[in-house]
Each structure stands twice: as C-alpha cells, then as structure tokens.
Amino acid sequence: MYSTAPLRVNELSAEERGVYETLDPARMPDHVAIIMDGNGRWAGMRSLRRFLGHQQGAKSVQLVTETASRIGLPWLTLYAFSLENNLRRPRAEVNFLMRLLRSYLENNVQRMMDNNVRIRYIGRTHELPTEVQERMQWAAEETRRNTGTTLTLALNYGGRSEMVDAFRALAAEMARTGRKMEDATEEDVHRHLYTAHMPDPDLLVRTSGEMRVSNYLLWQIAYTEIFVTERYWPDFRGVHLLEAIAAYQRRERRYGGLSEAEAEPIPEDAQVTA
Ligand code: FPP
Numbered sequence: 001m002y003s004t005a006p007l008r009v010n011e012l013s014a015e016e017r018g019v020y021e022t023l024d025p026a027r028m029p030d031h032v033a034i035i036m037d038g039n040g041r042w043a044g045m046r047s048l049r050r051f052l053g054h055q056q057g058a059k060s061v062q063l064v065t066e067t068a069s070r071i072g073l074p075w076l077t078l079y080a081f082s083l084e085n086n087l088r089r090p091r092a093e094v095n096f097l098m099r100l101l102r103s104y105l106e107n108n109v110q111r112m113m114d115n116n117v118r119i120r121y122i123g124r125t126h127e128l129p130t131e132v133q134e135r136m137q138w139a140a141e142e143t144r145r146n147t148g149t150t151l152t153l154a155l156n157y158g159g160r161s162e163m164v165d166a167f168r169a170l171a172a173e174m175a176r177t178g179r180k181m182e183d184a185t186e187e188d189v190h191r192h193l194y195t196a197h198m199p200d201p202d203l204l205v206r207t208s209g210e211m212r213v214s215n216y217l218l219w220q221i222a223y224t225e226i227f228v229t230e231r232y233w234p235d236f237r238g239v240h241l242l243e244a245i246a247a248y249q250r251r252e253r254r255y256g257g258l259s260e261a262e263a264e265p266i267p268e269d270a271q272v273t274a
Helices: 014-020 037-045 050-070 083-088 089-115 130-142 159-177 184-192 238-249
Strands: 031-035 074-083 116-122 150-157 203-206 225-228
Touching: 014 238, 031 238, 037 050, 050 074, 050 089, 050 238, 074 083, 074 089, 083 089, 083 150, 089 116, 089 130, 089 150, 116 130, 150 159, 159 184, 203 238, 225 238
Parallel strands: 031 074, 031 203, 074 150, 116 150, 203 225
Antiparallel strands: none
16 A cells, blocks of 8 residues: 555445445555546536536545545546547637636645645646646645645546657657667656556546546556446546445456466367467
8 A cells, every 4th residue: 555644434424434344455456547427418418518517527526536535545546638628629618627627726725635635647737728737736736745645637638648758758868878769668668657656557437338448548557457337427426436446346356367266287288279
C-alpha cells in the first residue's frame, strides 16, 4: 500500500459499509482508474440539457473521491477531459466543461483538505486556458501535503499522445546522456510517462456500458482488470466503486502466467500438430 493515512471506514454510509465488509483487506487495489461516461445520456433520459449531466457528474467526482479516501485507496485517476473531447465537441460545451472544472476546484479544495485528498493532473495541461491552469496549480499547491488518496484528473489527455511525449522526452534524454535509442527499455519509457510516479491501475472502471478504452492510459492498463457498468456516471456513487472493487477481488490476476492448479507437466514427446 502506498498511502499511510488512517482508514476512515466509520465515515462510510451504511450501504457502503455493507459492501466494504465483504471485501478482503489484503487484496485492495492500490490504483483505480475510471472512464466517466454517460453524462449526456443521463441528462437526455431526463429531458435535461447535456450540461446538467456534466454538472451532476462533477458531484459524482467529489463523492466517489471521498469514499476512496475513506477506504484508504492510494490512487484514483479520473478521465475528465480527453484530447478528443477538446477537438471534437462543440466549443460551447468545451467552454462549459472548462468553467465547470474551475468551479469544481474552487468549491471543493476545502472538502479535499477535510478528506486528506491530494489533487494532481496528467495530460497536455499546458494547452488548457490560462485561468483554468492557474486554478489547477492553486488546488494542487493547497492539497500538496495531504497524505491520503491522490486524485489525478486526466485533462486534455490522450494515451497515444502521452506515449509520443514520453518518446520525445526519452530521445532528448538519450541525446544528452549519449545513450542509444536501440538500447531503450520498457523502464526507460515508463520513466517518461505522465504517470511515472504511480503504480499502474489494478482496476479500470467504465460507466455507461461502452466496451472501449478510448485512448485512456494505454501503456499502463496492460494487465489491468476492466469492469464495465451500465450505470451512467452522474448516478455513480461510492457504493458503486466498492461494488467494482468487490468484482475485482473475485478475479484471478495472472499477468500472462498460470495458476498453480492449471500448471501441468507436458511430456517431452507430446505430439505437436499445427
Ligand atoms: C462523458 O459524458 C464525460 C465527460 C465529457 C468527461 C467527464 C466530465 C465530468 C464528469 C464533468 C466534471 C468533471 C470534473 C472533474 C469537474 P458524455 O458527455 O460523453 O456522455 P454521453 O456519452 O452520454 O454523451
């Protein structure tokens, strides 16, 4: 475990506590990543405008983060705004999302402090509007010393562009140090990812039923367990995070290997037909 903060499970709701008590404390994930999807559909089903779905989605961000902090989850990484969202959504919606992010940071830093949450960001954040970047830096600075959950918002993020940025940084480092690109290792690439300071996600949750990874943490999810729920993000709460963790704990992670029970001797003369 990466977090040294005390558990605050006494602050869970009765419903959350019910699920939490079924979990195996020895097999809690260190890092949960979430693709928050379905804000628009949530609003559409209620004949509401899309932006109200995003607004409700921002509430889910805070509530899920607080549950994560109560159970001592060290890393929570949320896909808040992709490069594709930035390029392909109507300007008015992008502007609204930017204003929502600013307001979210302004209004929730105190709650992050109360919950010992540290906020950070990944993505090409230098391309975001200056006033948004200023708020982001302020929130990161204010919460810097917190020791509980690190909430990472992926903003103006794309998995492929993260790799391009990593390769460029690695090439520059090699030019400086005289190493050759042919000698590059996985570890070299890893050191230059935006996520170099954190473990890879153990669990990736996607809301609203879509079976896609949508350019999210492509390098990092190589061995991540994926959990998809039909629930739209604005309806996703701490209890659903706990249910996703329960489903994760029912999986057997093999990292390309076999369990003891499956490993069987193969005779040298076993016939090969292909
Ligand atoms: C997908 O809904 C969601 C996003 C565009 C990203 C998530 C954004 C939020 C939760 C808003 C607030 C976030 C913060 C950090 C304050 P969609 O519009 O793609 O939904 P749809 O697929 O149903 O149209």
